[in-house]
Amino acid sequence: MAHDLATLKAHFLSSDWTISEPALDALISLASPEVLDFLLALLDQPDVLVRNRACIALHEIGDSRAVPALLQAIRKPENEAYRGSLVYALEYLDCQHLLPDLFDLLFYGDSEVQMGAKRILDHQSFTFRADDLYAIKSKWEAIRGQLEQRVNPFTTTEEIQACVNGFLAYLRE
Template sequence: MYPIHATIKKLLDEEWFEEAMTRIAELGEKRDQSSVEFLIDILVESQNTLVRNEVAIALKDIGDNRAVCPLIEALSNAEMRKSRGTLLYAMEDMQYEAYIEIIVALIGDANLEVRLQSFLLFEKVADKLSEQQKMICKNVILQFKAVSANANEMLDEALDLLRN
């Protein structure tokens, strides 16, 4: 384990969250590829929303695609509900297209930040999706609109992107 990782782990164990988040941010700023797995472990294990958000931002700064799958899994974790907007934001410059159906479903989320981030991710790749992915996304959106009180104009815009 790298010394900085041991320091962060100790700070988290002792609940010195602000100092730990400062060190986590430094890993992101340095774009430290060797810290990706360490950060993913914190993302999965931490119960602190602010720490998880800082980890997601550090992973975004590093930009390593190894983080995509854990970020997607975190979106499905009920304990990470308050971090969804940040988790989506973290994937902005990564290759998340394989999980687009999960992201598209969040365009109908009750939280505005989550809706916006998921729509922005979808909009960024809509023209690059396979026909099968487009069909799946369209079905996800239509099903959501049919059963949800949270239907919004972004869902209609997403459908428009699929028609082009």
């Protein structure tokens, strides 16, 4: 099995999709701790295609132990133009403690990042404090006008406002 896993890892790193895709599928089906460690190490990979493949696998495996590494990769300035796949990987993971981070992605991310953050915000439950909500409210008030200037066919200012309002309603209870 170790040789097979080593081969799968090597094939996963191939630039030839006909070689890497079957390895991707096989690693997802294995979903072992060694596979998880391998995929998490690839989040530092400079090759965006390899990193994106790792994100696809992490999304499919759905192991929430990946959340800290994904969040760290999202925060790296060098990944700014490539955060969409990293946010995608978070979609089914436990993000209950990431409410402020997800709103930052919703407010400041590109279209793909905004869509991913909104999906998470719409479908998961969160643990938060009133201070988190006041910070979100303050950021929204500061960024709203700028967002209205950006053209984003996927996530409108009104949708973001509705998302913000949904969480700020907890301040009134």
